[in-house]
Structures are given as structure tokens and as C-alpha cells.
Amino acid sequence: QVRLEQWGAGLVKPSETLSLTCVVYAASFDGYYWTWIRQTPGKGLEWIGEINYSGNTNYKPSLNGRATISADRSEKQFSLRLTSVTAADTAVYYCVGVGNGGLIPPGNWGQGTLVTVSS
Amino acid sequence: QSALTQPPSASGSPGQSVTISCTGTSSDVGGYNLVSWYQQYPGKVPKVMIYEVNKRPSGVPDRFSGSKSGNTASLTVSGLLAEDEADYYCISHAGNFWLFGGGTKLTVL
Numbered sequence: 664q665v666r667l668e669q670w671g672a673g674l675v676k677p678s679e680t681l682s683l684t685c686v687v688y689a690a691s692f693d694g695y696y697w698t699w700i701r702q703t704p705g706k707g708l709e710w711i712g713e714i715n716y717s718g719n720t721n722y723k724p725s726l727n728g729r730a731t732i733s734a735d736r737s738e739k740q741f742s743l744r745l746t747s748v749t750a751a752d753t754a755v756y757y758c759v760g761v762g763n764g765g766l767i768p769p770g771n772w773g774q775g776t777l778v779t780v781s782s
Numbered sequence: 783q784s785a786l787t788q789p790p791s792a793s794g795s796p797g798q799s800v801t802i803s804c805t806g807t808s809s810d811v812g813g814y815n816l817v818s819w820y821q822q823y824p825g826k827v828p829k830v831m832i833y834e835v836n837k838r839p840s841g842v843p844d845r846f847s848g849s850k851s852g853n854t855a856s857l858t859v860s861g862l863l864a865e866d867e868a869d870y871y872c873i874s875h876a877g878n879f880w881l882f883g884g885g886t887k888l889t890v891l
Contacts, residue, residue, distance in 0.1 A: 707785065708820075708828065708871050710880040721878045757827065764834045765818045765875060772827040 665690040669758045669773035675780050681745040685758030685773050686738070692716060695760035695771070697734060697741040703754045704777075713761065714741055748780045786811065786872055786883035793889040794862045802886045804855040804872030812853035816875035819848055819857045821868045822885075828871060832857060864890050 671683035683699070693716035702708050712722035714732045722730050726745075734741040745752060758773035787805040794800035804811065804819075811817055815835045820828035830839055832848035835855060845860045855874070859866050867890045872883040 707885040708873075708882045709785075710873065710882055712879070723879050764837075765816050765873060765880065766833040766839065767818075767820075767828070767830050768839070769829055775827070 665760060665768070665770050667758050667760060667771065667773040669756075669776055671756075671776055671778070673777055673779060675748050675752075675778060676782050677749055677780055678747055681748050681752065681756075681778055681780075682742065683756055683758070683776055683778070684740055684742045686740045687760065688739075690739075690760060690771075692734075692736050692739050695762055697732070698759045698761045699730075699732060699743045699756060700759050701754035701756045702775075709754070711743065711745075711756075750780050752778070753780045754778060786874060786881050788870075788872060788883035788886045790884070791887045791889065793891055794859075795891045796862050796864065798862050799858060799860040800862060800888065801856050801858045802870055802872075802888065804857070804874070804883045806853050806855075806874055806876075806881065808853060810853075810874040810876035810881050811850065811855050813877075814875040815850070817848070817850060817855040818873050819846075819855075820871045820873065822871065823868050831870075859888070862890050866890055 666688040669685040696713040698713040699711040714720045729746045731744045755775045760771035819832040822828040831846045835850045836848040847858045871885045
């Protein structure tokens, strides 16, 4: 049973950097695109970016280079850094393992971290 | 890259069918057969109902079906049940990234 566990700061000041990390249990790290998705409270889902087993990354263009996803295959962990945050970045952030074709199997979601951007 | 367009709400009575649309462009929905649909209950993580336009993962009832025409994908829920009341999101591949729709709240009357 795949399990993702995530952690990171829940409160970040405006203009500072949001950092989250996710560890993957019981799954081949090579089998998925390791992805970050966020959801604004009461609103919709937003795809942030992904990293694959080769370390190749893709990001949502409208983030304008503020997001960086990295991975440590030996530890089966991947991380998100989002710089220059504003209140608009306040959201629940999920780490997700996405399979081929965009399929996210049940269980391939982290528990979510509410990140609030506030001074 | 704006979010894909979904109607904010949809509704139907038990037993009826309802279709939720997801409209994009030729750079996303129209350009790839990589559209998925997710169901989300309040306080829960989303669950995949359809992937690659019309494929249903094991365990998802065949009351759920997906299709695509041009730049618009659709999710149809047939034989509505009370448990189908939830938020539904589409997501499409868009080249080097993925785009979500804004979500549709499905109400079973």
C-alpha cells in the first residue's frame, strides 16, 4: 500500500520561501511523477509541478519560476520550494504520486499541509 | 494558462443522468487524450473517476463515463445516487504541465 507523508512549515511570512517535503513508502520511486498540487480553502485544485525518476521537472508556467521541486531517490523523498510567497499562496498543499496518463491511484496523496502566508 | 472551464454547479434527481463539461483549448483538452476526472468530498482528497478521457479505474461504477469532442471533455454520471453529491474536477495535460478545471459542485436533488 503506497503511502505519502509530508511535512513543512504551516506559517510563512510574505516574501519568504515556502518549503515542504514528502516521503514515499511502499512504492517504487521510479514508477510515478512526483507532484505537488494545492487547493485554496473553499476553492479549486491547482497543479504546481512535478519531478520524474530521472530528475526532470515541469512547472505551471504562471508560477513564473518561483517553484522548485527536487528529489532524493535514495531517501525516496521529494520537496517543494516556493519563493516570494504572498497571501495568494495560502492553500492546502498535497504531495501526490501520479502514474502514466495522469492517473492518481487512491492512496497516492499525502495528508495535506495547510500553509498560511501571513505576517 | 487559465484554468479549464467547468460549470460551477450541476444537479439532477436520483436516477437521472447529468453531464459536466470541461472546456479548454487545442493546447490542452483538444490536443491530448489525457483528461482525467476527480471526485472530491468535503475534507477528503480527490478520487480518480475517469482517466485518459474515458478509462475507468477498477472499483469505479460504470455509471461514470467520460468522453471528449474537440476542446471539450465531459463526465456523465448516470443513475444518480445521493452518494454522487460531491465536487468534480477535470484535469488535462497541456504540454509540459497539467491544468485543472475550476470544479463543479454536483447536487443530487
